[in-house]
Amino acid sequence: MIFVILHLAMSEKLNNPSCATCGARQKSVFCSLNSDQLVQMDEHKGCDFYKKGETIFKEGAIARGLFCVNKGKIKLSRMGPSGKEQIVRFAKGGDIIGYNSMLSRRPLSATASCLEDSAVCFIPSQQFFALIKKDPNFSLKILELTAKNWDDASRLITDMAQKTTKQRLAEMLLWLKETFGLDEDNCIDVKLSREEIANMVGTATEAVIRLLADLKKENLIALEGKKIKMLDIHGLVMLADLID
Amino acid sequence: MIFVILHLAMSEKLNNPSCATCGARQKSVFCSLNSDQLVQMDEHKGCDFYKKGETIFKEGAIARGLFCVNKGKIKLSRMGPSGKEQIVRFAKGGDIIGYNSMLSRRPLSATASCLEDSAVCFIPSQQFFALIKKDPNFSLKILELTAKNWDDASRLITDMAQKTTKQRLAEMLLWLKETFGLDEDNCIDVKLSREEIANMVGTATEAVIRLLADLKKENLIALEGKKIKMLDIHGLVMLADLID
C-alpha cells in the first residue's frame, strides 16, 4: 500500500513538475512571473513525455494552448507543396512553441516533432491570454519574442533567395551551433540526418552529402558519422556571408 | 494677409491631418482607439510627404518610432550579402512599418522606400509603448499583426527554399495582386521594374524577363510595359502551388 502511494506521488511529480522550481522556466518567457502566477500555471498546466520521433502537434490543427519545452530538442517543420519537409525552426529547453497560432488566430503553421526524448508542458490558451491581458510585462516579452522571430525569418528569406546551396549549408551549420551549442569535442550538439539538414537548407539530400564533403576538404568542418565538428567557424562565416 | 493665413492653415492641415478623420486609420491597427487616445496621437505625431524613390528609413538605423502609411505604396527591402536588394514586404495606406525594430530591440532590419509619392505619419516610440502598456486590446492587435507577419514569413521561407524560380514568380504575382489589388483592366495595381520583381523572387532580372514571357505564352498573364494583366489566376495558383 505504501508502495502504491509512493508510486502515485512520484508519478504525479514526474508528470507535473512544479513551475516554481523548473530550471527551463528561468530561461523562458515565464522567467519573471510572481508566485501567484506560478501557482495558477501549475494548476492548469500538464507535462508530457515524448519519445524521439514522436509528434507534439501537427500543421493545420487548431491550437488549444502553447507548449513549453522542459527538456529535449524539437524541430518545427512544414510540408512544402510537393510533400517535401521544410524545417523552419528548432526548440530546446525553455523555448515555447505553438503560441503563434493562437496570436495569429490561424491554424498551426508547422508540425513539431522530437529530435530526442523530450519533456514538454502544455499551457491552455486561457492561461496564456490571461497573462497577456493582466501582465503588460509578460505581454511585452511575448511581443519581443515574436518580433525577433519575425526578424530572423525575414533574414532567412533573404538568405534562401540569394545564397548558393553551399552558403546556405554553411549558414545552417552556424545556426545549429548557435541554437544547440558545441560539445566538448567542438561538435554541434544535435544529431540530424543528412536528409534533415537538406530539409533545412532546402535542397536534395545528395547535395548536402557532397557539400559537407566539400566543407571537409576545405578544412572547415570534420565529419564522424552524424557528428559535425566545427574546425573553422570564421571560415564558415566568411563563406556564408561572402565577406571576403 | 488673409491669403497668408489661409495658406498656413492649409499647410498645417496637410502636414498634420487629424487621426480622427484619417481614412487610412480605419484600416489600421489604430482603428479602435478612443477619442482621448486620438487626441494624444495627434499631438505627438507628424506627417511627411515623400516623392517616388525617396527613402523613409534605412536598414541598420535605430527606430525612434513607427510610421503609419497614409497614402502611397512602399517597399521594404534588405541588402543581401553581395549587395543585391531583397524585397521582403510592401506597405500601403493603413499599414504600419518600422515598429518591429522597437519591439525586437534591434536596429531596423529593412529599408523603406516609396514606389510612388506617399504621405506617411511618424508616431514616436513613447506613444506607441504607452498604447501597448495601457490598452490590452491594442497590445493584442499588435501581437496578432506580428504573429501573422511571422507566419507569412515562415511560409515564404518554405516557398523560397523549395519552389522553382517560375513558381516563385507566379507566387509573387499573386502576392502583389493580394496586396495592391487589380485595376479596372485586371492589371496588378502597382508599377515595378523587372529588376524589382527579380529582387522579390530572388533571381536575376533576365530570368524574370524570360519567365514573364513564358507565362504570357501560356496565357496566364498579358504584358503591356510595366502593366501585368492577370488572365488566369487559377492557373497561376496551380503553377505556384503545384496542385495539379
Added chain:
DNA sequence: TCTAAAGTATGATATTTGTCATACTTCACT
C-alpha cells in the same frame, strides 16, 4: 525634339543543382 541613360529583351555559354542509378555502411531487431 534630341540625346543619354535606364530599362527591357534575347542569345550563347558556363555553372549549379536536381534526379536517377547503384553501392556501401550503419543501425535496430530478431
Added chain:
DNA sequence: AGTGAAGTATGACAAATATCATACTTTAGA
C-alpha cells in the same frame, strides 16, 4: 551474429539558372 531497412556516399546525366554579350525600347531631362 545475421538480416533487412534506413541512411550515406558517389557517379552520370539532365535540367534549371546565372552570367556575359549585345541590341532594342522607353523614359527623363536638356
